[in-house]
Amino acid sequence: MGSKVTTMREAVAELVRDGDTVAIEGFTHLICFAAGHEIIRQRRRDLTLARMTPDVIYDQMIGAGVARKLIFSWLGNPGVGSLHAVRRRIEDHDPEPLEIEEYSHFGMVCRYVAGASNLPFFPIRSYYESDIPNVNPNIRTMVSPYEDATEVAVVPPLRPDVTVVACQRATQDGDAQIWGLLGCQKEAAFAAERVIVVCEEVVEGSVVRRDPNRTIIPGVVVDAVVEQPFSCHPSFAQGYYDRDNAFYLKWDQIAREPETFEAWLKEWVYDLETHADYLEKMGADHWESLKPEPAMSGEVDYGRYA
Amino acid sequence: MGSKVTTMREAVAELVRDGDTVAIEGFTHLICFAAGHEIIRQRRRDLTLARMTPDVIYDQMIGAGVARKLIFSWLGNPGVGSLHAVRRRIEDHDPEPLEIEEYSHFGMVCRYVAGASNLPFFPIRSYYESDIPNVNPNIRTMVSPYEDATEVAVVPPLRPDVTVVACQRATQDGDAQIWGLLGCQKEAAFAAERVIVVCEEVVEGSVVRRDPNRTIIPGVVVDAVVEQPFSCHPSFAQGYYDRDNAFYLKWDQIAREPETFEAWLKEWVYDLETHADYLEKMGADHWESLKPEPAMSGEVDYGRYA
Amino acid sequence: MSVAADLGYSKNEIMIAASARGLAGAKNCFVGVGLPNIVCNLAQRTVAPDLQLVYESGVFGARPERLPLSIGDPTLVSGSTAVTSMFELFAYYLQAGLIDVAFLGGAQIDRFGNLNTTVIGDYAKPKVRLPGSGGACEIAIHARQILVIMRQAPRSFVEKLHFRTSPGHSGDPEHDRARGWWGSGPTSVVTDLGTYGFDEATGEMTLLTLHPGVTLDQVRESMGWDPRVSPDLGQTPAPTQDELRLIRDELDPDGTYTK
């Protein structure tokens, strides 16, 4: 197989199309901001954005006008507060309305699992006596065909056109390894029509083959591999860099007013050509300051069976 | 928390009761023969044995009379042939009939997943035009409540009273780490009322804490931890010892006749007090011969965030 | 200004201390950030030494080397005993009934402990769009016990929710939680003014204790319905010196959450 390694610009240009349903997943960990910025930069439109926890990157994308709809389960700037740009669109239709389809966390996870498993529905014990199903007709109920006749809620499969998954390392074939929080990266990738893997480093196949249990997403479902250090800033990559909490706090101020929001987008996205420019602009010291001391995993022995 | 470390004898005496549904799982890898032998030795009766792939250990247990029923998806001596003791009971009711409840592999896996998830049923796209549902009324059909109205099969949850899981290493609290083939060990453990973890080595918590993503079963669901090297022989433990293929071939001969079967049980189970006796009887050279050369995983960096 | 200012501790500090005591004997606890995180860590060091912190992000047995800034802080992962996917966390742990106790809060709560974290105003075009459920809906249904920590005010303790995100008690004993739910629903509410339980029969929030210096009138003025009051209404024990030391020196030295 030929290498799948490409640039973020090419990956987005080739694989993300106007009107697509796009999932940039990651539960606080490995949220690929660089992909979101490139999608803004290429001015994609009418996207349906899916994500369990829309946070700052979706505030940026939705405020920038790439999306007409949002599918989610928790909306906010984690540990800080609101997403002001998203709220302007929902509360004030400013500059235009945003269609929303909301679930609970488990509902979103199970939509990805159903999508990844080619199941027409997925049963969960949730939404009892909640108003959520009243505002989301996709949440339905079924009764167990067994003696208990238990009533459960069901959610439909979610099959993104494109899922973007960030990971610590991947091969040129797209075999991706992740450690630390896993979120629903694997499920979202398997559920998708097209998958972009963005890694801190592209490694030799031999590195992955030494520890196959660490592989979360196999190359077989991956279309493009982008090597992009710090692609998740201000989110984090376990063992590579820390969450830039100061930025999350700062974003709360930036996003409060459309003017400051637009100014930030111009300075940090539109006026830059690539994420490399973003890294350079923020300065080497900043990146150094986010690097943790090492905490090594130790090795296990798979044994050589020859 | 106090340590959960105990002996196989105590673990089986305390946690495995006549009439229980017992799952000793492991897909070719980490099949805990030592637990099966102890259950035979303690002469448990009327067990319902569950397992995706009943193999030699279940041939031994079922031939020894511990079980009245078998729930499974594939019955055989992998790579060798039949399970003669099981076949005598099914084909000739010799010495007594064996009740069976059979599924496909995916059906069994999903029964464990439903049990682990507290779901009343689990949907799968299987059994279409197969005779299996005709002989197993637990396999039913449901129709998707969404527009596609797809018909799927459903299986009920499987909740063993006891699941025995072998692993390479565990802490005294039962946090178990596995690498290599995972089978459905995790699902079977979470689905069970009581869980016995049998490990090649009990390790310090610090070993597990250095690589938390390697933990397959958390201590919270574990009742007993048994440290028992080579507990899976003639099956294998990745990195610790190889499959003893010669034994699987030999078993085909041993199990053909009730006499040779009984003689083997007497010599290798009833006349021995513990698995340690079994190891000693088989001889140190044999165990040496099964050990692979090392093939180390390499380390990853989790980072220290202080 | 803080009603408890003159008592040598803050409103948050007595909320934390009172909530921590509610965890006595608990084992597997679903933890959020902020106050609940401090509460759990205080309980671990006082009334609940066996408390296992389970983070919604999928981390077990965390040993954070710093105060986590979010439930997904990398410091929770390094040195923990296990990390799991979100699917397994919600399916094998929460839905399977392994979580003994969890914390919930919200913009609005009603007398039966139903919570709104979705919208203020009309759903279609809300006055305030709130975060939504997150895991709250499943937590409210499956966690064996639910502890609510909220400051009380007429706009948050309301007669009628604008949206019911996660179910409390229905108020109908026949129907209430009668569908194989693991959870028994909200079991206590700790506010800046007092502590509440829920009536067995009616599932209604019932004032159990007033914090030192707080009057029943203050409580009544701070909520949208006339609260049920326990016949043997008591006073919340003030935070002990030991509790305050742990909170101030160990758990929140910068006073991020406790000022």
Next chain:
Amino acid sequence: MSVAADLGYSKNEIMIAASARGLAGAKNCFVGVGLPNIVCNLAQRTVAPDLQLVYESGVFGARPERLPLSIGDPTLVSGSTAVTSMFELFAYYLQAGLIDVAFLGGAQIDRFGNLNTTVIGDYAKPKVRLPGSGGACEIAIHARQILVIMRQAPRSFVEKLHFRTSPGHSGDPEHDRARGWWGSGPTSVVTDLGTYGFDEATGEMTLLTLHPGVTLDQVRESMGWDPRVSPDLGQTPAPTQDELRLIRDELDPDGTYTK
């Protein structure tokens, strides 16, 4: 005695060579042990260099350092690119339609490629209890293409199965595989006497080629129904010297599966 003995290769060797050619261009292949394992490895070295071996045990990109003795051989794990749980293997790969081709066999096959791996005789008290489905039922439904390798005999190529473990074609074009299955069902059968395809319209097994030295009468004598024969019945190309060298020197030096 082997009909092909005088031709310089064994029955298994021509079955292997003919089956391997059937994998030309295939990508993700579900592999079992024994013959299929040799077939896949031969195809990888000849007509299908991009063939990805996916083992039912949950291993991807295996690079075995020895001939695996079972689909769960530890040599398949060490040096592979990924290991997955059985749930994910069946749900995310097979049921999701990622498997292009798989091998099946059985004790009995009928003219529509339905297979029996469950019982000979009555289910309740069988004459011979066979292994059962394993993954066969799901593989038959979801793998895009199914290759069957079986020696043929009247007792195995039967008019009526004793039990239908995994579905082939129904024989009814209206109904056949009309429920969102990924798989197109059995696409070829390779026996020790010849190779078969399946008729588009009727789904019936159709003799395409006879192995060198095999007559149509021999084929008819070895099956329980009168087989459909292709109008342009041809001869199976004999294994090439290169194929035989690979099989004998590299893939099965001990002749475990090929004698």
